[in-house]
Amino acid sequence: MDYFSRDSLLLTMLLVATFIFIFNRRKRRRQHCSNIQPPSPRGFPxxxxxxxxxxxxxxxxxxxxxxxxxxxxxxxxxxxxxxxxxxxxxxxxxxxxxxxxxxxxQLVAAQYLSFGCSDVTFSRYGPYWRQARKICVSELLSHKRVNSFRLVRGEEMNRMLTHVLSAAGRTGSDHEVDMSKVFFSLANDILCRVAFGKRFIKKEGQNRHLTAVLAEAQELFGGFCAGDFYPDWQYWVDWVSGFKARLERNLEDLRQVCDEIIEEHVDRSTDSGGEDFVDVLLRVQRREDLEVPVTDDNLKALVLDMFVAGTDTTSAVLEWTLAELVRHPEIMKKAQEEVRKIACSAGTVDESHLQHFxxxxxxxxxxxxxxxxxxxxxxxxxxxxxxxxxxxxxxxxxxxxxxxxxxxxxxxxxxxxxxxxxxxxxxxxxxxxxxxxxxxxxx
Structure with missing residues (x-):
């Protein structure tokens, strides 16, 4: 009987202590913030x-x-x-x-494909992010730098128009042209020349091709990764699903392709032409006034950030604009009249006329x-x-x-x-x- 009483007393004290702990914890949370949480739908365990x-x-x-x-x-x-x-x-x-x-x-794909989240998009707020953002704004995206690539944009636009006219004229007016692919190729070619200094055409027998490697990286960035929602379980969940293996393969391909591009830029001289993004970042990397040193991985992350951010977004806007103009012929007519008015007075249309559109x-x-x-x-x-x-x-x-x-x-x-x-x-x-x-x- 005494033994039973001692156990009952111990259990009672344990329950009371647990209740007091939970009560005090909730009280502290209420005192910490008297405001309420945003509305939320019903969820599942x-x-x-x-x-x-x-x-x-x-x-x-x-x-x-x-x-x-x-x-x-x-x-x-x-x-x-x-x-x-x-x-x-x-x-x-x-x-x-x-x-x-x-x-x-710190998303899982970014930890791999942004070289430890060292780009501008995914890096944590702090000295490195402020420096990386400053480099991108003042060196890569400045008005002077953007204007320096006007010739590149003009050449690639003319190449695209020539391709569309040629494809449409091969079998008559009923021939279909996949403008989604055309717009993606246009954005891809412009960004390749701006970021890396040349267009990339896959050669026969070539296993690693920059465009294919970047396309895989973009797909991985946009894919579902269980580790982003279950950080404690990320390693074994992504390993079982095969996502981690895809990330590791793509990271290896990115490193090898980027290393080849950087070595090529280090060996060549830019005296004969303007600087592309890799040239600019290599020059910035040698500066002695940097608050945080820029490593080779940081350089790769920054230039890939510019490329990935500009390819899909540009092609998507062009595609949706064309689709909406086709759906609204009266709006297309007004846009055509504006373009033709400027083309008739100038003889052609180029970037210098954008302010009039x-x-x-x-x-x-x-x-x-x-x-x-x-x-x-x-x-x-x-x-x-x-x-x-x-x-x-x-x-x-x-x-x-x-x-x-x-x-x-x-x-x-x-x-x-x-x-x-x-x-x-x-x-x-x-x-x-x-x-x-x-x-x-x-x-």
Whole structure:
């Protein structure tokens, strides 16, 4: 009896201690932040809300925002995630609280294919990121540097037009031309010449070809990786799925191809022509005033960042613009009249005439509003606890900005589903505006 009483007393004390511990923990959390969490749909154990991510996640998340509001909390696997779907809240994330949301999550594919997340897109906020961003803005994307590649863009555009005319004329007017492939090849060839100094044509018997290696890298960046949602399990899950093996093979190919390109640039002289991105970064690498040294892997990551970011996005915007013009012949007619008016007066059309294409600029802006090439932007990660629009956002929370939903938000746009370039006559949004309705124009 005494033995039973001692066990009962011990069990009671253990239960009381557990209750006090849980109560105090919840009390501390309430005292730490009296605000509430953003609204959240019903989830499932283990997977959380992963079932909501369809093959078109920006569509499903936009529908979720219509039901729950412009800020939604999700648990994607084991990763707390906040989805923002309004221009006002995007402004809070990107401007008012930019110091909190400046960092990036260390995604598995980026850890491999960005050489340890040492590019601008995926590197953590800090001295290296600030230096890398400064190099890209002042050295690679400066107005002078962009203008220096005008001849390259003109040559590749003429090559593309010649190809289209030749293909269309081979079997008459009914011959089909796959403009998706044409636009991708155009963007790929321009970026290859700008970044690496030449077009890459696969030779017979060549195993590693830059274009194929980069295409595989882009597919891996956009693929589903279980390790991004289950960080504790990432190694064995990605190993079982074969994703890790694909990453390792592609990383090896990237290293070998990039090493060959860098060696070629080191050996040759740039006196006979302008600098490409590799030349510029090799020159920057030798500077003695760098806050953080730029390694060869950093150089590869930065130049590949420029290439990957510019290929798919450019071709997607061109493809969607052409598709919308075909669907709206009255808008196409206005655009054609503007182009022909300038072509008749100048005899030809080149980049120097871009400032006169007011309607065509509106067409491109309207296309990017409805069809943003990066609909969820690049994910961000909160570096500390934060209050966003009255809601508690804890540190290490992943943040997704749904630019697709923002571009179709009726609170920001009148008749948002209508393709109407005329709306930009009243809303003169330019690339440097702090108007967060058109995120794709600024980021």
């Amino acid at each position: 283990i997977i959380g809300h992963l079932h909501l991510l369809t093959d078109m996640p920006h569509h499903s998340l936009a529908r979720l925002a219509d039901r729950l509001g412009p800020i939604v909390f999700l648990r994607l696997g084991r990763v707390p995630t906040v989805v923002v779907s309004s221009a006002r809240l995007a402004g809070l994330v990107l401007k008012a609280h930019d110091h909190v949301f400046a960092s990036r999550p 007011h309607y065509m600029k509106a067409v491109v802006k309207e296309t990017m509003r409805l069809h943003p090439p990066v609909p969820l932007l690049v994910p961000r990660e909160s570096m500390e606890d934060c209050i966003l629009d009255g809601y508690e956002i804890r540190a290490k929370t992943r943040v997704l900005i749904n630019s697709y939903a923002i571009g179709r938000d009726p609170e920001s746009w009148e008749d948002p589903l209508k393709y109407d370039p005329e709306r930009f006559k009243d809303h003169n949004i330019e690339f440097k505006d702090q108007d967060f309705r058109e995120l794709e124009l600024m980021m």
